[in-house]
Amino acid sequence: MESFTPETDHPERKAFWFDESVTEVFSIKMALKNMNFRTRSPFQLIEVMETFQFGKTLVMDGQTQSAAADEHVYHESLVHPAMLLAGTPKSVFIGGGGEFASAREVLRFKSVERCVMVDLDKVTCDVCREQLPEWNAYRPEWGVQANNRVTGAALELNGTNGAFEDARFEVFYEDAYAWLETHEDKFDVIIMDICDPIEAGPGYKLYTKEFYTFVQSRLNPGGVLVTQSGPGSVYNVKSECFTVIHATLQAAFDVVVPYATDVPSFGCNWGFNLALNVPDGDVAKAPALARSIRDKPVEEVDADIAARVYGENRFLDGVSLRGIMGLPKSVRRECAEEDRVMTLDNPVFMYTG
Amino acid sequence: MESFTPETDHPERKAFWFDESVTEVFSIKMALKNMNFRTRSPFQLIEVMETFQFGKTLVMDGQTQSAAADEHVYHESLVHPAMLLAGTPKSVFIGGGGEFASAREVLRFKSVERCVMVDLDKVTCDVCREQLPEWNAYRPEWGVQANNRVTGAALELNGTNGAFEDARFEVFYEDAYAWLETHEDKFDVIIMDICDPIEAGPGYKLYTKEFYTFVQSRLNPGGVLVTQSGPGSVYNVKSECFTVIHATLQAAFDVVVPYATDVPSFGCNWGFNLALNVPDGDVAKAPALARSIRDKPVEEVDADIAARVYGENRFLDGVSLRGIMGLPKSVRRECAEEDRVMTLDNPVFMYTG
Amino acid sequence: MESFTPETDHPERKAFWFDESVTEVFSIKMALKNMNFRTRSPFQLIEVMETFQFGKTLVMDGQTQSAAADEHVYHESLVHPAMLLAGTPKSVFIGGGGEFASAREVLRFKSVERCVMVDLDKVTCDVCREQLPEWNAYRPEWGVQANNRVTGAALELNGTNGAFEDARFEVFYEDAYAWLETHEDKFDVIIMDICDPIEAGPGYKLYTKEFYTFVQSRLNPGGVLVTQSGPGSVYNVKSECFTVIHATLQAAFDVVVPYATDVPSFGCNWGFNLALNVPDGDVAKAPALARSIRDKPVEEVDADIAARVYGENRFLDGVSLRGIMGLPKSVRRECAEEDRVMTLDNPVFMYTG
């Protein structure tokens, strides 16, 4: 993984392909090396594949969730901006996150004392730990300081232990919405790492105005929510759900910062939205606060990461944070102009291939 | 073009596909609507296609050059950063640029008095003007002020006239290297909008240290060169030529600023490099100069564009300029570590599908 | 056409493909050379393509109807067995047949005095004549003796005149069922060259027991009906409609002879069924009659063709007639065991891609 090198020396393999729809009229095709594993959980079909270009890949209901070659791009992009913005977050909630890679990134933050992950599908979680152990593992060179949650002894950094073994980590296999409703725990950061809102799935509730309004009761003051927000390229932010999720968050929070990053195995840029409230409730300060998040000096970000995170990032630092925040003018305009808001009664669904 | 809408309402069309290789083991597949035009020039096969996702598309030797849906992303990204950096450029040289869209963007800069374009292949240029007239045209709402180079009268902004008709524009159909060698004209900005360096093509000379050294003699003081630099995603900057072009420029110029932008119809991020020299020759100032280019305040850029460019951009402004400059940490490291330099004797070639 | 040679010397063309579904999980992919023409009639989308492998191809609603390289295989297989079986047929009815190639084959039989073709879709017929003139044309070397139906003079065999110009030919653009109901004309041979029975199409009525029962009133004594019957390979005779059409005919006629031929551009063998009644009504003779059709001595067939047909066949003769009649044991068993019969109230539909 450290040095992921696509194997291209087997020309005969070009007979087998993973052809994944990005839209109805656009797809990406990856030469397939192996179909490693497949099972069906009560919720979805779970497959682990290996492509020559992107290595081992988790595929759910035919759609790539993350791939060896660039899962770090996705997970650093999802987790770090919110964590850095939250100052010194102690408690973090992850909705979804079955690969345990979001948890891995959260727990690299030294200030974190508790990370709760709630994923509906235990089967997916088990498959990920077994088939994709690198997604969960702490690399020895990171020097993470943590205890093993079973033995209580210092966690051994042997390349296989990671988030799942960390005593700061708790996992529940149930609906994230229900868990939050039935628990009064509050968090400094809430990370929504769930499937896209699709017609067939119950997960769409976690993208509604109702959820975003309710969930503020579970954020500590100064808390930050971030959610993956679907495709984020110039041509599909509106036809998919990026602008809708942005507008829905905007209907519930004072400040919403959209951003997007190039995750090659997804076939297009991928979008995210950060959401938070103005500390003193003075919404007139929201635009300046949004701008300060986007324009944070590069050196400050780098210093923050150096001080607060175990080990080195591969993708995210001060410069690339500016990169992902620097959305195209047309995308920002489409976010601003979006007037659809997702509610329990009026959901908006994505293309599902 | 303003509101390019992919047509997705013809399910029966999904029988026809444009399957374009990005690498040997990765390709993008676009549902094909039409094969509009095909001819063979002395240099290459030229085709104009129409895909449902990206609209009319210029394809040369089987590779997408630009598409209706996102040619503005590519051309604004190529042209504007260099033009903005050059202050008030009066004279601009374009190497390649057959679609006339780079010229279009150059001539939107009010300060420009002369734009010379030198493209080897007249057939390509003619095809583009005939098949892709929107690539060349000035939109009426831009309010470009220019004369018609034939009539001398004010250029009529009727949606079809554009760069080609502009009296400030000159085009030569020959080798760009040869033209520059045989002309002593100097330019404020040199824009290299040429095909990728491939084994079969003569164009690779325009990516060598020899060219980059020589071409400085054709830049006015404070002048800026920019070159398209091939694929620029995390997984292919090194296997393709982005880092090599960067290192080669670095061997000839004081300051080289790499950047990349998401051009969806290309199947991956696309890379560029800006190159310039420190005004007073004090190379110790190079890092700070590079940083100041990357970190230019958003509001300054927006004000610059508003003051200096006819009409509004669709992609590039202060925020998105930061976006394209904000390369991933791993990409910047690979640029810094690249030790291959392209010379006439030791060229490095790209994958050609 | 005489010497159809696929062009394979344009490697760059392998970017464009016609990917046609044979079943939901199986398709054929042909490198696409041109998209020549497209229009939408009131009934269907009509496209003319050119592939490197099979040349010009008529595609309706995304499905290949016939291709330059092997339309002769399909049309000789459809027309000649029935015509040969009918002795010296004078009057022939064609249901469908928009390419005019079935008519062309019918009119190569010297005994034919009248050929009536009834196709629902005039647009398709016009497109075929304009875009695929070779489908209609008589080759000069055939030496067809006929008059021009406009001038009355002997038809000029210049390679463009053909069935459509033949004075023996009449065409009506309406529903074949309706035409037969409203006309009391009788025919020696009835050839059903229509689209497969699909849910969306009205044509399924022409595959029902009701039609097959009624249509006998339009056959002269000793008359023969033949119908194209969809995919005919070992794996899809039952999942498509071959066995059902066979069983439905069997419910209406004394003798039904199924056969199939390899039409490469269709992606699988293609099926047909011949249907006729025992001359004297003694159904006990049916098996022997069926056997005698299948086992007709090779030399007799060759002599028949030589005597009765203008010009030489490219595909069909005594040997290949035995070939197409020689269905696999499993296919014949599936025909015999099929108990579904298609009626107006209980249609059975094919996969439509």
Add this chain to the structure above:
Amino acid sequence: MESFTPETDHPERKAFWFDESVTEVFSIKMALKNMNFRTRSPFQLIEVMETFQFGKTLVMDGQTQSAAADEHVYHESLVHPAMLLAGTPKSVFIGGGGEFASAREVLRFKSVERCVMVDLDKVTCDVCREQLPEWNAYRPEWGVQANNRVTGAALELNGTNGAFEDARFEVFYEDAYAWLETHEDKFDVIIMDICDPIEAGPGYKLYTKEFYTFVQSRLNPGGVLVTQSGPGSVYNVKSECFTVIHATLQAAFDVVVPYATDVPSFGCNWGFNLALNVPDGDVAKAPALARSIRDKPVEEVDADIAARVYGENRFLDGVSLRGIMGLPKSVRRECAEEDRVMTLDNPVFMYTG
């Protein structure tokens, strides 16, 4: 296997495809269910796949060798015509045949006392027995009477024992040409079930005039040779090797009977050639002999099979034997006109995808 049913109820699986080239500009695409096994022998890459359409499939160097859904079509077509023609063959030689399915069909003939199989690649043979045990096994209902070659006791017909366990069977892992040269054994039937002649492979020697001349010394009087002969559809008999193999055999034997059968998983018809000599050496009798083979009465063939073969065939009987012998007129003409003969010095190679 008895009732091979393609699974089509997993729409999400249509993301994975086996795209196999038939020619440079034509391929077949099968939805891929599993990649079960892969290994590399000293000679080739061996893979076992599973497609939804054709089930488990043996793929060598990226090319389908045989598939669950239609291996019986291929192997009955290869083995039975030659065995039936040879009267009551006692000794049979198989060159190649790694799946053990040709041996299975040979050993279903009651007269066979010895079947020698010589395949170069032991690894392939071992993989087939382990991964594709149904290819080798005798079905209990066949009632094969044979002894186990290890125990000597009657072979238990439990669905897993088969050709490999049969005491009449011997297998050698070496070059078939060399084995025949170094052994003076003679055979009633010689079956060449080897890879197509390709540039990279040593197997092409087994398609040369030299081999066909030599091998007659290993045939008993009245003996028959049959060889698989590559693609056999109207468009590719000449561009591939069918007509060349035919002409080469014709240069060595008195009588050569070409035939072809629809093997859907191969993407086109598949060709074979039977070769034998006129018993009394009077070559004037060759045409009549060839004709009598092709025209053998259906009932005689059926009676022969019933008397001489254990169990029932699924594909081949009297009718379908006529079917495969009934080549298109154009194919027979191309066979007759072929003047290329394959020799050790002048091999002709097939397209290899």
